Amino acid sequence: MADSVDRPASPSKGKGKLKDFSSEFDDLDPVVTYRHIFSPTIGPKHPLRVVALCDCNAFYANCEQVRLGIDPEKPLVVAQWGMLIAVNYPAREFGISRMDKPHEAVKRCKDLIVVHVATYAEGELEPKYHEKPDAKTHKISLDLYRRECIKVVNTYKESLIGGEIEKASIDESFIDFSIPVRDELLRRFPHLKDVPLDAPQGIDTPLPSPPSSVEWPENGNLVPIDPSKFDPSDKTLTTEQVIEAEKDLIPTWHDVCLSIAAELMSRMRKAVFERLGYYTTAGIGRNKFLAKLAASYRKRNTQNILRNSAIPGFLKPMPFQKIRNLGGKLGKALAEEFDAATVGDLLSVDLDEMQRKFGESAIWVYEVLRGIDRSEVKEKPAINKSMLASKNLPNPLSSTAEGPHWIKMLTSELAIRLHEARELTPGLWPKTISLHICEGWSDRKSKQAPFPSPRTVTIDLVLGEAMKLWNEMCKEGWRKGMKITHMGVSFHGITWAEEGQRAIETFLMAAPSRPVLTKDRARSVSVGVRDTSVEPARDVDIDDDSSYSFTCPRCKKEVSVPRKTLAECRNVSGENGDLASELQGNALAALKQEHEDFHFAQDLMRENRPIITNNTASGSGSPKRPVKKQKKGGQASEPAGIAKFFIQKGKT
DNA sequence: CATTCTTTAAGT
DNA sequence: ACTTAATC
Numbered sequence: 001m002a003d004s005v006d007r008p009a010s011p012s013k014g015k016g017k018l019k020d021f022s023s024e025f026d027d028l029d030p031v032v033t034y035r036h037i038f039s040p041t042i043g044p045k046h047p048l049r050v051v052a053l054c055d056c057n058a059f060y061a062n063c064e065q066v067r068l069g070i071d072p073e074k075p076l077v078v079a080q081w082g083m084l085i086a087v088n089y090p091a092r093e094f095g096i097s098r099m100d101k102p103h104e105a106v107k108r109c110k111d112l113i114v115v116h117v118a119t120y121a122e123g124e125l126e127p128k129y130h131e132k133p134d135a136k137t138h139k140i141s142l143d144l145y146r147r148e149c150i151k152v153v154n155t156y157k158e159s160l161i162g163g164e165i166e167k168a169s170i171d172e173s174f175i176d177f178s179i180p181v182r183d184e185l186l187r188r189f190p191h192l193k194d195v196p197l198d199a200p201q202g203i204d205t206p207l208p209s210p211p212s213s214v215e216w217p218e219n220g221n222l223v224p225i226d227p228s229k230f231d232p233s234d235k236t237l238t239t240e241q242v243i244e245a246e247k248d249l250i251p252t253w254h255d256v257c258l259s260i261a262a263e264l265m266s267r268m269r270k271a272v273f274e275r276l277g278y279y280t281t282a283g284i285g286r287n288k289f290l291a292k293l294a295a296s297y298r299k300r301n302t303q304n305i306l307r308n309s310a311i312p313g314f315l316k317p318m319p320f321q322k323i324r325n326l327g328g329k330l331g332k333a334l335a336e337e338f339d340a341a342t343v344g345d346l347l348s349v350d351l352d353e354m355q356r357k358f359g360e361s362a363i364w365v366y367e368v369l370r371g372i373d374r375s376e377v378k379e380k381p382a383i384n385k386s387m388l389a390s391k392n393l394p395n396p397l398s399s400t401a402e403g404p405h406w407i408k409m410l411t412s413e414l415a416i417r418l419h420e421a422r423e424l425t426p427g428l429w430p431k432t433i434s435l436h437i438c439e440g441w442s443d444r445k446s447k448q449a450p451f452p453s454p455r456t457v458t459i460d461l462v463l464g465e466a467m468k469l470w471n472e473m474c475k476e477g478w479r480k481g482m483k484i485t486h487m488g489v490s491f492h493g494i495t496w497a498e499e500g501q502r503a504i505e506t507f508l509m510a511a512p513s514r515p516v517l518t519k520d521r522a523r524s525v526s527v528g529v530r531d532t533s534v535e536p537a538r539d540v541d542i543d544d545d546s547s548y549s550f551t552c553p554r555c556k557k558e559v560s561v562p563r564k565t566l567a568e569c570r571n572v573s574g575e576n577g578d579l580a581s582e583l584q585g586n587a588l589a590a591l592k593q594e595h596e597d598f599h600f601a602q603d604l605m606r607e608n609r610p611i612i613t614n615n616t617a618s619g620s621g622s623p624k625r626p627v628k629k630q631k632k633g634g635q636a637s638e639p640a641g642i643a644k645f646f647i648q649k650g651k652t
Numbered sequence: 653c654a655t656t657c658t659t660t661a662a663g664t
Numbered sequence: 665a666c667t668t669a670a671t672c
Contacts, residue, residue: 059672083655099653140657169672170658328670380660388658434666446666488657 024347025370028308032253034195035203037186042178044287044374048185048254050177050261051377053291054269054282056152057300059171060086063148064115066277076113077105081135085117089279089300118144120413122405135394139409143417145170150382152272159271160264164377174288175268176377177261184260185253207253214251216243217262220303223294223310225249227317235298249309258284258305265303273301285311287373289324296322311371316344323368330361343369383425383494389413390436390488397484400474407435407470410489411462418491419457429453431493433462435469438486439479447473451491462489550592 030047042049056062060078065088070076075091077084079102087096087105094109106112118127119138127141149170156165156173162183164176186193192207199205216222222242224230229245230237261284269280282303283294293314294306306314320343321331337357340346346369355362367373389410397403422428434448447469454461466489551558 055672080656085656099655135656142657146658171672325670330670384659386659390657392656432665444667448665486656490659 025312027372028311029252029254032207033201033204034192034199034207037182037192037207038203042176042182044376046178048178048182048257049286050181050254050257050284051286051288051291052175052177052261052265052282052284052303053168053288053295054156054173054175054265054280054303055169055295056149056171057279057281058086058088059149059278060117060145061088061091061115062278063145067144068115070113072277072279074113075109075111076115077102079114079116080140081133117142120409122409123412125412125416135392139389139391139413141413143420148276148278151276152278153382155272155275156268159268163264164379166377167380167382174291174377175265177264177284178257180264181257181260184264185257188260189256210251210253210256212250214255214259216259216305217266219266220262220305221298223297223304223306223314225307225310225313227313252308254286255307255309258307262303262305269301269303286371288375288377289368289373290371292324293318293322308371315369315371316342316347318343320346320369326365326368330358330365333358334365383421383428385494386490386492387414387417387421387430387494388488388490389417390486390490392486393484397487398482400482403470403474403484403487404467406487407466407489408459408463410487411466412459414489414491415457415459415462418462418494421494422457425496427497428494429497430491431495432491433465433469434490434492435466435473436486436488436490437473437484440483440485443479445473448492453497 032047036047039046061076062072064070064078064086065072065074065076072088073090075094075096076088077091077096078086082101084096084098084100084102084105087098087100091105091109091112094112096105096108096112100108102114106114116129116133118129118141119133120127120141121130121133121138127143130138149167152171153165153167153173156175160175161180163178163180166174166176168174195203195205216239218239220239221237222239224237224242225246230241265282265284269282272278272280279301281295281299281301283291283297283306284303285291285294285306286308290306290311294304297304297306297314319341320326320334323331323343325331326334334346335341338346338349340349346365351362351366354366358365391406391410393406397406418428418430430451432448433451434446436444436446438444449465449469451465452461549558
């Protein structure tokens with residue numbers, strides 16, 4: 001009850017007063033002007049912003065069902081050791097839930113298909129669907145789901161022109177439809193493009209009235225404005241019924257935008273289903289957290305539209321712990337502090353009080369409770385920044401000698417996954433490696449170290465680095481009676497290697513089998529420097545500061561790698577005769593290739609795929625690499641596939 | 653209602 | 665570098 005007098009006035013209207021409910025959500029029908037329509041960007045405060053969250057339903061189960069070519073209406077579950085990690089919707093009809101054990105589930109449904117997740121057996125280089133996987137000896141592989149997830153996101157991209165997509169988790173993506181929707185809006189209502197000559201406030205004049213009714217797509221649900229008019233347990237509530245009950249309603253321009261987004265979303269979900277066979281559910285609303293909540297309104301192969309006018313009725317009875325970021329400690333703290341469970345319960349807490357108790361987070365919470373969320377849909381790099389292989393140990397390790405077995409298992413998987421990632425994006429490399437263990441129930445320890453940078457991934461390399469960490473850990477000793485119940489190895493800071501570094505590698509790989517060029521010999525060799533075609537060759541002086549360089553037509557920057565660095569990397573050689581031209585050709589070709597690869601990787605990381613002009617379903621889901629390098633050495637740079645990969649073992 | 657495995661971000 | 669928290 002501290003006085004709020006000594007605090008500056010809060011921006012909230014009803015501050016300190018008894019709340020008038022209509023003012024809790026006071027921005028639901030903002031004025032939209034021509035200026036809004038013309039705005040080149042549509043940020044979090046724009047009144048016509050439209051965001052969707054689309055997630056795959058029972059994704060792992062759906063993946064296995066598709067992989068096995070099973071009828072999607074057959075009940076199917078995915079098991080991981082003694083538990084279920086995915087239950088498809090037909091199986092849920094039998095009352096099976098993720099908390100059930102596989103054997104319990106089978107009791108509920110005689111014909112239930114139980115698929116165990118793929119596992120690595122000891123020493124295996126790829127995961128398999130083993131007959132009888134054993135938690136004591138095998139290691140789970142979630143790779144199938146990771147790969148399928150990429151296909152889903154790529155399909156979204158191909159079927160959407162010009163929107164932003166953020167992959168939020170393995171089976172969820174946020175989509176910002178604002179720009180494509182605005183473009184379509186102008187196509188359908190071209191009169192919005194012209195500010196009337198007699199408009200009183202020019203470009204700041206409010207838009208004319210929207211059409212008197214909105215065509216909501218058939219295949220989705222409208223969250224009702226007044227849920228009390230309906231039986232909340234009625235899962236069959238249709239859009240028609242909602243529209244019928246809201247006959248008198250005057251739609252807004254934002255409603256029109258939502259309906260357009262719904263069409264686009266529907267098209268994207270259809271593409272995913274037709275191409276990949278995955279069912280999705282989407283939520284569509286004015287911002288991310290509402291889109292996410294709306295997605296959970298009705299599930300399985302559908303989409304739910306949350307109009308601004310429906311926000312209060314939807315949000316007030318909502319347990320606030322369902323809101324993203326309020327599911328954990330913060331949510332619990334709020335519940336305890338204010339003895340509240342629903343959003344409605346917290347609306348009477350004013351901003352000052354909230355700030356006193358929750359400091360920084362208060363404004364975010366305060367706004368979210370009122371349906372406001374300014375967070376943006378931001379494209380995340382397509383490449384993961386970290387990679388973890390971990391394992392709970394059913395028989396805890398009780399001696400240091402048992403460590404290496406599991407470390408080998410975990411590092412093998414990591415090496416394979418890194419190698420796989422590099423097939424798509426050559427040059428990816430982790431900055432650090434770390435080893436993490438749990439002793440007993442809650443004693444955790446971790447060690448990390450910089451990861452070295454040879455150019456090929458081998459299991460032995462990763463194993464060796466992890467073993468160093470393990471040995472360090474062992475040296476520090478264990479609590480009395482060592483009991484390791486969990487172990488994990490991970491890569492962090494996985495990024496595209498530095499350009500110069502990569503250029504050198506490419507360069508060296510281009511000439512792998514030639515006699516070694518010593519520094520002395522290199523001094524006597526002639527190499528052209530700036531421009532291969534124009535500048536005459538001149539003597540190499542290893543100590544000079546000149547570079548191989550060219551100007552990139554795309555970014556207009558001069559790209560170079562110091563000649564010195566290349567020379568010192570040794571192995572640069574050839575017969576004395578045409579060595580000069582060969583060297584400069586190799587170096588420049590490598591550098592150019594490297595630079596193209598750099599752009600390629602950047603595009604890939606930002607997921608800037610070339611814009612598809614028509615919706616002609618192109619078969620390939622992944623971007624094309626730039627023109628392949630013509631290698632003088634005639635040697636494949638990277639071994640393809642796991643078989644070859646293993647041959648690399650033992651080499652530096 | 654608890655469990656295995658992931659990934660990311662942020663704090664100390 | 666190492667820990668904690670949050671999400672699926």
